[in-house]
Amino acid sequence: MSELQNYKFFVTGSGGYIGGFLCNSILKINRDSFFLSQRSFNNSEYLKGQISEIYRYEKYLKESDVIYHLAFNNNINDIENNYKKYLDEQIYFFDYLKSLTRNKEKVTRLIFTSSVTIYGNHNDQISEDSDDKLFTKYDQLKLD
Numbered sequence: 001m002s003e004l005q006n007y008k009f010f011v012t013g014s015g016g017y018i019g020g021f022l023c024n025s026i027l028k029i030n031r032d033s034f035f036l037s038q039r040s041f042n043n044s045e046y047l048k049g050q051i052s053e054i055y056r057y058e059k060y061l062k063e064s065d066v067i068y069h070l071a072f073n074n075n076i077n078d079i080e081n082n083y084k085k086y087l088d089e090q091i092y093f094f095d096y097l098k099s100l101t102r103n104k105e106k107v108t109r110l111i112f113t114s115s116v117t118i119y120g121n122h123n124d125q126i127s128e129d130s131d132d133k134l135f136t137k138y139d140q141l142k143l144d
Contacts, residue, residue, distance in 0.1 A: 004029050004030060005029055005030050006030075007030060007033075007065040007066055008030075008032055008033055008034070008063055008064045008065050008066075009026050009030065009033035009034070009064060009065070009066045009067075009068065010033065010034045010035075010036070010057075010060055010061050010064035010066070010067045010068070011023055011026070011033070011034070011035045011036065011067075011068040011070060012036045012051055012067075012068070012069050012070055012071035013036070013037070013068075013069070013070030013071035013072065014035035014036060014037040014046060014070070015037030015038060015039035016037075016070055016071075018070055018113065019035070019037070019068075019070045019071075022068060022070070023035045023046075033064075034047055034057070034060040034063075034064065035047065036049055036051070036057060036071065037049075038050060047060070051071045051089070051093050052089055052093075054093055054096055058100075061097070061100050062100060064108065065108060065109065066108070066109045066111065067097055067100070067101070067108060067109070067110045067111065068111045068113070069093075069094065069097060069110065069111065069112045069113070070113055072090070094112065097110055098110060
C-alpha cells in the first residue's frame with residue numbers, strides 16, 4: 001500500500017457507484033489525485049465535467065500514473081436513440097486515453113471497467129468466458 005502513496009490517480013465516473021468507493025479508498029492513502037464526475041462535490045480533488053470535454057483535463061491526465069476509466073452514460077433511452085454518437089464518443093475518449101499512456105516517459109496504467117450487464121441475468125458465477133446475452137444497445141455499446 002505504501003507504494004501507492006506516490007502515485008497520482010485520475011478517475012472518470014467518480015460520482016458513480018464503483019467510482020465513489022474507489023475514490024474514497026484512494027483518498028485514504030493519497031490526496032494528490034483527480035476525480036472527474038458530472039456531479040458537484042465539496043472536495044478540491046473532484047473536477048466537475050463530462051468526458052466529452054476531456055481536453056479541459058489534459059493537464060491532470062498527463063500528471064497521472066494510473067487512470068481508471070469508469071465513466072459511461074447509462075441512460076439506455078439516450079443510447080438507443082443516439083447509438084452512433086455514443087459509440088463514437090466512447091471510442092474517441094478511450095483512444096485518447098490510450099494515446100496519453102503511450103506518449104509518456106513513465107509508464108501509465110490505464111484501467112477500463114465495464115458492467116456485467118452484457119452477460120444477462122445469471123444465478124451462477126460469471127466470468128469473461130461466459131456467453132454474452134445482449135438486451136439493449138447499451139450492452140452492445142460496451143462490446144463495440
